[in-house]
Amino acid sequence: MAALTDSATTISELKNRVLAFARERDWEQFHSPKNLSMALAAESGELMEHFLWSTPEQSRAVAVDAVKRQKIAEELADVIIYALEFANVTGLDVAAAIEAKMAANARKYPVEKARGRADKYTEL
Amino acid sequence: MAALTDSATTISELKNRVLAFARERDWEQFHSPKNLSMALAAESGELMEHFLWSTPEQSRAVAVDAVKRQKIAEELADVIIYALEFANVTGLDVAAAIEAKMAANARKYPVEKARGRADKYTEL
Amino acid sequence: MAALTDSATTISELKNRVLAFARERDWEQFHSPKNLSMALAAESGELMEHFLWSTPEQSRAVAVDAVKRQKIAEELADVIIYALEFANVTGLDVAAAIEAKMAANARKYPVEKARGRADKYTEL
Amino acid sequence: MAALTDSATTISELKNRVLAFARERDWEQFHSPKNLSMALAAESGELMEHFLWSTPEQSRAVAVDAVKRQKIAEELADVIIYALEFANVTGLDVAAAIEAKMAANARKYPVEKARGRADKYTEL
Numbered sequence: 001m002a003a004l005t006d007s008a009t010t011i012s013e014l015k016n017r018v019l020a021f022a023r024e025r026d027w028e029q030f031h032s033p034k035n036l037s038m039a040l041a042a043e044s045g046e047l048m049e050h051f052l053w054s055t056p057e058q059s060r061a062v063a064v065d066a067v068k069r070q071k072i073a074e075e076l077a078d079v080i081i082y083a084l085e086f087a088n089v090t091g092l093d094v095a096a097a098i099e100a101k102m103a104a105n106a107r108k109y110p111v112e113k114a115r116g117r118a119d120k121y122t123e124l
Numbered sequence: 125m126a127a128l129t130d131s132a133t134t135i136s137e138l139k140n141r142v143l144a145f146a147r148e149r150d151w152e153q154f155h156s157p158k159n160l161s162m163a164l165a166a167e168s169g170e171l172m173e174h175f176l177w178s179t180p181e182q183s184r185a186v187a188v189d190a191v192k193r194q195k196i197a198e199e200l201a202d203v204i205i206y207a208l209e210f211a212n213v214t215g216l217d218v219a220a221a222i223e224a225k226m227a228a229n230a231r232k233y234p235v236e237k238a239r240g241r242a243d244k245y246t247e248l
Numbered sequence: 249m250a251a252l253t254d255s256a257t258t259i260s261e262l263k264n265r266v267l268a269f270a271r272e273r274d275w276e277q278f279h280s281p282k283n284l285s286m287a288l289a290a291e292s293g294e295l296m297e298h299f300l301w302s303t304p305e306q307s308r309a310v311a312v313d314a315v316k317r318q319k320i321a322e323e324l325a326d327v328i329i330y331a332l333e334f335a336n337v338t339g340l341d342v343a344a345a346i347e348a349k350m351a352a353n354a355r356k357y358p359v360e361k362a363r364g365r366a367d368k369y370t371e372l
Numbered sequence: 373m374a375a376l377t378d379s380a381t382t383i384s385e386l387k388n389r390v391l392a393f394a395r396e397r398d399w400e401q402f403h404s405p406k407n408l409s410m411a412l413a414a415e416s417g418e419l420m421e422h423f424l425w426s427t428p429e430q431s432r433a434v435a436v437d438a439v440k441r442q443k444i445a446e447e448l449a450d451v452i453i454y455a456l457e458f459a460n461v462t463g464l465d466v467a468a469a470i471e472a473k474m475a476a477n478a479r480k481y482p483v484e485k486a487r488g489r490a491d492k493y494t495e496l
Contacts, residue, residue, distance in 0.1 A: 034183035045293025053490035059158035077225035101201035118425035169417025177366035242301035282431035307406035325473035349449035
């Protein structure tokens with residue numbers, strides 16, 4: 001069976017898989033926006049737990065430690081699954097929302113002012 | 125300019141846009157896995173703030189209130205942008221990670237046992 | 249050995265215990281505000297996981313289920329331990345900060361306007 | 373009016389103030405454990421936002437920057453207010469819960485093994 005890859009998979013395909021999984025189990029009754037936002041935040045917390053005490057630089061080593069990578073891939077998957085299911089139940093188009101948000105971010109963080117700086121746009 | 129839509133946009137296309145945005149601003153130096161996991165969790169918290177005091181049922185009304193929808197779309201976009209950038213810097217394939225995690229979830233939550241139940245798999 | 253109780257324990261006593269625990273283990277090097285804020289958020293996520301799929305009403309039953317209570321007490325302890333250690337390393341006085349914040353909240357949410365309403369102060 | 377301080381304020385005094393504030397506004401109906409755990413996690417995310425892009429070392433400078441300190445004190449106050457209200461509605465004794473958790477932590481992280489190490493107890 002061919003595995004999915006980012007270059008050959010649309011957002012809709014992933015959204016549909018996530019929705020089908022919930023429907024098959026009659027879980028849509030639990031999937032309110034409130035509950036899904038909690039699950040998303042809780043899973044984000046679990047991903048973060050892998051990096052609590054490391055420095056930012058040390059955290060980059062994750063990308064090359066095979067055992068950690070596997071765990072982190074699972075946590076990231078959980079995060080995105082809940083984000084996609086949130087989009088499903090609220091009828092949001094993820095790609096359109098990201099395109100619009102990035103356009104707004106580009107106005108707040110023009111390249112010439114933001115380059116190399118981590119400051120908030122209100123302080124640029 | 126044609127807008128992006130979930131049905132015509134691959135994960136890679138979104139990942140590439142997010143990466144290009146950071147590269148143009150020389151922000152990769154700040155985008156360690158540690159920092160991105162924090163940003164992702166912080167943005168998840170902001171999404172959640174919209175639903176703190178509503179009941180799960182009330183939170184479904186979000187899908188039809190135009191003003192709220194716009195704000196929630198922005199928060200969700202922030203969440204997914206950071207999740208995709210996390211995948212970028214760690215070299216993870218999102219679609220493959222989700223496919224693998226859903227296969228594992230299907231084993232933990234077989235349809236016949238999990239149907240209509242919100243219990244953790246250890247309690248099914 | 250006498251157990252601690254909320255009515256006979258000052259904030260300082262708890263802060264000192266938490267600080268001594270970290271010092272004995274030479275953990276102050278890891279306890280930057282950044283790292284402690286992450287640990288605090290991650291532990292908050294774990295507390296929240298106990299309530300993902302229950303309704304608000306169902307979540308009140310926690311207070312009377314002995315097994316769940318024990319787990320939730322542990323999660324809440326983790327949250328407050330990190331909050332107190334954050335106060336330790338930043339030199340903040342928790343009681344003074346809470347007194348000041350509650351005074352500000354009282355101005356934003358006057359009793360006569362806020363009674364029985366969950367709206368944000370900007371919408372009262 | 374005398375200000376509160378950590379050395380002269382018991383946990384119960386703070387808990388009672390937080391509870392009175394909610395009661396006066398008839399907010400107990402919103403303060404289910406589920407909702408309070410969400411509010412706590414959301415406020416933890418706001419505290420964390422102050423440290424997203426700084427290094428752990430840079431985040432220590434917070435303790436001496438007066439403007440930032442004020443904001444961070446407010447975020448920390450929000451976190452602890454919700455934690456105390458959570459304890460109120462679930463009937464948990466914070467000091468007892470912390471004492472018990474620290475005793476358990478001391479067993480998991482004996483001084484001689486844990487000194488100077490940020491590893492999880494399962495890896496010591």
